[in-house]
Amino acid sequence: MPANLIKQTDFDAIIIGGGACGLMCAVQVGFLGKRTLILEKNDKVGAKILISGGGRCNYTNLYASPKQFISQNEHFSKSAFAQWTVDDTISFFETYGITGKEKTLGQLFPVSDKAKDIVQVFTNLCHDLGQEIRCEADVKSVEQSNGGFEVVYEKHGRETRLSAGKVVIAAGGLPIQKMGATDFGLRVARKFGLKIIDTAPALVPLTITGKDQQWYEQLSGNSIFCRVWNDRASFEENILFTHWGLSGPAILQISSYWKAGEFIYIDLLPNENITQLIQEEREVNGRKTLLNYLSGIYTRKFAEALSGYLPVDKNLASLSKTDFEAIDALIHNFKVKPAGDKGYDKAEVMRGGVSTDELSSKSLEAKKVPGLFFGGECVDVTGWLGGYNFQWAWASGFVIAQNL
CATH class of the missing domain: 2.40.30.10 (Translation factors)
Structure with a gap:
């Protein structure tokens, strides 16, 4: 079915993926008075947040630093973690009613032990800040067009074509397929000629x-x-x-x-x-x-x-x-x-991904493709078990938002 051409002028960016990185990015963009559209393949956002920590969500780690991350460039994450710290994560969630409790080795969980409370913070803020979320939106392609991008997605058998000046790829990694995980972010990166570090299951x-x-x-x-x-x-x-x-x-x-x-x-x-x-x-x-x-x-x-x-x-x-x-x-x-x-279906995260050589460490924008950003798990930055990967997701979402 041919896609309908809809010229979108009221979104400053389209965010592909409504997980931890995408949600944080949308909210932070909202704080800056701009609007985004989140396109999420699943029927609700935050699918992996909801199952993390056995449904309790270990949302950060008190000791998170670049030392607990695996990457071809061990220094790459320093800029993001300087811009958005663990204290920033704790303060952000406390502002919206989530108090943390430390368990072993610096792992921080909501006092409620409910991952859904974390997701609720983001869905409420997206609503209040005018950030639009479209679920069951399966993105088929991202193309450069007229100085910006065209994004085609399918929902209920109908294709829609959207345009935006900037696009954020926050589509996660290969784990866990039953949660909607795909290699979409890697495919987009390859399409635009970006180098990929070999991927493999991690925390598995x-x-x-x-x-x-x-x-x-x-x-x-x-x-x-x-x-x-x-x-x-x-x-x-x-x-x-x-x-x-x-x-x-x-x-x-x-x-x-x-x-x-x-x-x-x-x-x-x-x-x-x-x-x-x-x-x-x-x-x-x-x-x-x-x-x-x-x-x-x-x-x-x-x-x-x-x-x-x-x-x-x-x-x-x-x-x-x-x-x-x-x-x-x-x-x-x-x-x-x-x-x-x-394998990926039992792995917590993916290691490898979009090479950090291809991205600005300060903004996470692709050096070769202005206006295209990559954050979260699809980037070659993989944390230890215990809330570290969430800290990277929040930090990368924040950093991208400051540059949209």
Whole structure:
């Protein structure tokens, strides 16, 4: 069906994507007395906000800084984070009735524990500030035209063509397809000749296959506080054994720094020395078996699972130097070679994306395409687990708004 030509003169910009970045951008533009139109593919805005943190929305992190972000250019995010700080995020939401409460590691959640309250702030403000939102609008193309852009979208089988001087691509990344995620932002960037950094799932569970799979399956449901590392990063948080491999916060974190074919390493008792602990215990009770001792540190199920690697039936008094070396190596240097990851549908975010070389760090405008801006997840700026990616979304939305 041919698109209807509608010459729009009352929108200063069209924002493609009604997620965290797009919503913040629209609101901040409204504060500046300008008007935007948000085109959202889903039947409501903020779909990923609503499911984040188990529906509670970890909307920022008190310790967010460029250090917690992965990018080909580690300095790129500094400008955005200087323009919109964590304090700005906290103040913004407090102004509109959202008080934060800190959980672990600086993670900030609404006191209400309701992600919908975060989305409500934006929908109310968009309404009050005259920012228009059109949902179920599937954008088909973005073209340059007459010094600006034409955007074609389809809704209920009908195509509409809009024009605007500026366009913001805030369409997110590839996770999670059932939430409407697509590669639209990357396709637009490629169309305009912008470089893309290879993308991959990030903050994603890792899979174990082959001869080791059964060992992990038997431990499904066991959660252990660990240090997980490779030669790029290290994290101390819980890991979770599953029937298909490993998950939990520490695994999700290291996954962003892992590549197929590589090992990761796990210290199953961080900040302790297992050899010293056992030696202290055997002075008191040398007849205790290694199995019973380990069952006091871990679950019985996990201690029993170590029987394939350690002499768990021996009593502590009879452990040899070789036994201690094996125990130390296993507990403090557990070596894992994942087969892969659970893919975009189980990933929290995407790493890679539109190359930061193509964008102004001060405005997030494409250097080659004046008037075209990229923000949020589709840019090659990927944060850690724990509210960091929301902070980038808010900051990038704010920065773009100042330059529309």
